[in-house]
Amino acid sequence: TPAMAQEQVLNIYSARHYPSDELMYGAFSKATGIQIKRVDADDAGILARLKAEGAASPADVILLVDASRLWRGQVDGLFMPIKSPLLEQAIPAHLRAQPDPNGGTAWFGLSTRARVVVFDKLKYKKSDFDSYEKLADPKFKGQLCIRSGSHPYNLSLFGAMTEHMGAAQTEAWLKGLVGNMARSPKGGDTDQIKGVASGECGMAVTNSYYLARLMRSTQAADVAVTEKIGVVFPNQSSWGTHMNVAGGAVAKHAKHSANAVKFLEYLASPAAQNHFANGNNEWPAAQGVRFDNPALQAMTGGSFKSELLPISAVGQNQTKVQQMLDRVGFK
Numbered sequence: 001t002p003a004m005a006q007e008q009v010l011n012i013y014s015a016r017h018y019p020s021d022e023l024m025y026g027a028f029s030k031a032t033g034i035q036i037k038r039v040d041a042d043d044a045g046i047l048a049r050l051k052a053e054g055a056a057s058p059a060d061v062i063l064l065v066d067a068s069r070l071w072r073g074q075v076d077g078l079f080m081p082i083k084s085p086l087l088e089q090a091i092p093a094h095l096r097a098q099p100d101p102n103g104g105t106a107w108f109g110l111s112t113r114a115r116v117v118v119f120d121k122l123k124y125k126k127s128d129f130d131s132y133e134k135l136a137d138p139k140f141k142g143q144l145c146i147r148s149g150s151h152p153y154n155l156s157l158f159g160a161m162t163e164h165m166g167a168a169q170t171e172a173w174l175k176g177l178v179g180n181m182a183r184s185p186k187g188g189d190t191d192q193i194k195g196v197a198s199g200e201c202g203m204a205v206t207n208s209y210y211l212a213r214l215m216r217s218t219q220a221a222d223v224a225v226t227e228k229i230g231v232v233f234p235n236q237s238s239w240g241t242h243m244n245v246a247g248g249a250v251a252k253h254a255k256h257s258a259n260a261v262k263f264l265e266y267l268a269s270p271a272a273q274n275h276f277a278n279g280n281n282e283w284p285a286a287q288g289v290r291f292d293n294p295a296l297q298a299m300t301g302g303s304f305k306s307e308l309l310p311i312s313a314v315g316q317n318q319t320k321v322q323q324m325l326d327r328v329g330f331k
């Protein structure tokens, strides 16, 4: 049978840049006897590599850290849509690809992260930033730190804003963000948080897990950074805080597709979902998983309203958003 012919090997191309994931891979190998070989690159690098390798690609599982890139991999035909009752039951419909026209699902979100606002507690209060729209208010001129507009995390946030507000209003908002920048975009999300703590900016945009990582750090300097800032989960009284996903797919030309599905199902299991929550400070994508993370608890007070937009929709706005960014001069 094909199952018997399949060697106990799994080739993963991963954009998850989180060292704590090692434990999870080890646990899977131990439980199944399947040996994992991993190639690390960023989302764009992985998609380019899959295209270049074509049918000769050794990749079985693809792990990416952004909804727009997952969508891109799907429309470029780089994934093998799969049928997994277990994944379909565990992962809510808005956190996975729309059903493939030929059956199956091209990718599944496996963990979620909120794109939040942090601010200088001495200068501002939570209500100053209780919506993303307020970041563009001219009264915050010279206060905003944010990474490059073209980074997938921002493309996805701006793609979601386009769904909520329409293109014209989103472009005006982006223009307002550019007008409020404290400096030209540089660095990653952690650098934006540190920019607030150092006083270079009054407000910044970051993924939630970078902040949680600083909160849970054993370095006094990291903890000192978090003590200077407040955090807001925006749009609680409207569409909810923007959530992005990290997710997985089976590669189009996977040679070990049964192992690949098994691995994705493992990632949706309560044990692995707990790992995402505790090891990397993300929220489980699977429904009904209990977890205990003091930083996430402290940040949210226990619960918050998250955006319920079908996450597959943000990818479709990518090109439009990039054109807006070019027009308003958002580097």
Ligand code: FE
Pocket: 065, 207
């Ligand atoms: Fe990240």
